Amino acid sequence: MRHGFMAGCSLSAYCPEYVGKTVSYLKQFYPELSIIQQCCGKPLYYIGEQQKFEKQYNKLLDSIDDCQVDEIIVACQGCLSMLRQSERVKSVSLWPVLAKVGLPAAAIGKAKDSDMVFTIQDSCPTRNETDIHQAVIQLLRELGYQVKLAKLSGKNTLCCGMGGMCGVANPKLAHDAMVHRVETLPTKNIVTYCASCRSAMMNGGGQSWHLLDLIWGPVVMQGDHCPENVLNSTFISWKNRYRTKKVLEHV
Amino acid sequence: MIKYSAATLAKAQYISETCSACRRCQRDCVFLSQQGQTPDQLFGDFVTTGKMDPKIAYSCQLCQHCTLVCPHKLDLAAAFLAIRQDLITQNHGRLPLKQLNGVRFNQIFSNFKLFTYTRKGD
Numbered sequence A: 001m002r003h004g005f006m007a008g009c010s011l012s013a014y015c016p017e018y019v020g021k022t023v024s025y026l027k028q029f030y031p032e033l034s035i036i037q038q039c040c041g042k043p044l045y046y047i048g049e050q051q052k053f054e055k056q057y058n059k060l061l062d063s064i065d066d067c068q069v070d071e072i073i074v075a076c077q078g079c080l081s082m083l084r085q086s087e088r089v090k091s092v093s094l095w096p097v098l099a100k101v102g103l104p105a106a107a108i109g110k111a112k113d114s115d116m117v118f119t120i121q122d123s124c125p126t127r128n129e130t131d132i133h134q135a136v137i138q139l140l141r142e143l144g145y146q147v148k149l150a151k152l153s154g155k156n157t158l159c160c161g162m163g164g165m166c167g168v169a170n171p172k173l174a175h176d177a178m179v180h181r182v183e184t185l186p187t188k189n190i191v192t193y194c195a196s197c198r199s200a201m202m203n204g205g206g207q208s209w210h211l212l213d214l215i216w217g218p219v220v221m222q223g224d225h226c227p228e229n230v231l232n233s234t235f236i237s238w239k240n241r242y243r244t245k246k247v248l249e250h251v
Numbered sequence B: 001m002i003k004y005s006a007a008t009l010a011k012a013q014y015i016s017e018t019c020s021a022c023r024r025c026q027r028d029c030v031f032l033s034q035q036g037q038t039p040d041q042l043f044g045d046f047v048t049t050g051k052m053d054p055k056i057a058y059s060c061q062l063c064q065h066c067t068l069v070c071p072h073k074l075d076l077a078a079a080f081l082a083i084r085q086d087l088i089t090q091n092h093g094r095l096p097l098k099q100l101n102g103v104r105f106n107q108i109f110s111n112f113k114l115f116t117y118t119r120k121g122d
């Protein structure tokens, strides 16, 4: 079976280095891994631009076909939820894949002495995909972190506030939703596995880490500050998307 | 005035007739709770007047938490999305809120070679 990898736009805008590290790690298990660095078109779908969306989406599916990929590993739940609608390609979330192949040896137990207790913001586009929720908890515990789940988590998760392009259409309401979401969580130290959710949790008053920050980055202790909110800067976001392309050219 | 499709109106009408105004969906939805009206009223008004403020249609986060907690499993997100689609197709492709143009630009930039890359594995 031939595999491909898709990071998605917002993760690429957040952290090029960790996208690169993830791809080189996956290549140990899937040496024939193809790279698909393209937009799925979900923002167009969300605003109701159905025709433009279909054009974008079919372009993505054509690229996946051209690479003869049988199963695409997807790091973004937004992209994944769109790819799930297609019968042309099988898609799988990165997180259960990592839980299955196992974390890199250096990451296992690295946070066992950390006093940090994290909660998780599950992504709403994959609210029904329980295997993803479980894989994320498993990965966090294998890293060595303590996890305290929110009542409204898993299937019952709330949107981070960015969903449906509300952040563009009605930024004031989106901000209120972000603050509300942070308030419903049992701690302000929040792990996400979506870069947009991470940005939203920070905008809502939380400290937030992407799961890849914890796998590839330094061990986090109580009181540490999370990485800066780069998605709030349009300039840095696009610069990072360019840098991600460059990193991917060389892995 | 926007002419909504029969499919969109049917979705809205189903919600207006089925929703029992229990307000469970409002509890954790900032959009619905700020909006104030229960879905039966909101979509009932839409069916009667044939109008919905685009700002309302575009404020739903399409997260489907409401569907999860609704005793009738009403799909409000699908109805708001259908309204959005009609707002664009019935208005010659013009976007109903000017801030949405940013999404179009974003999509155009996303396709620039500077940001895309495809490599077939060996």
Ligand code: SF4
Pocket (backbone or CB within 6 Å): A159, B025, B029, B030, B031, B032, B059, B060, B061, B062, B063, B064, B065, B066, B067, B076, B077
């Ligand atoms: S789908 Fe829309 S209406 Fe339903 S809970 Fe989410 S934001 Fe609220």
Ligand code: SF4
Pocket (backbone or CB within 6 Å): B018, B019, B020, B021, B022, B023, B024, B025, B026, B038, B039, B040, B066, B069, B070, B071, B072, B073, B074
């Ligand atoms: S939960 Fe369902 S029935 Fe209750 S108010 Fe909301 S849409 Fe109506």
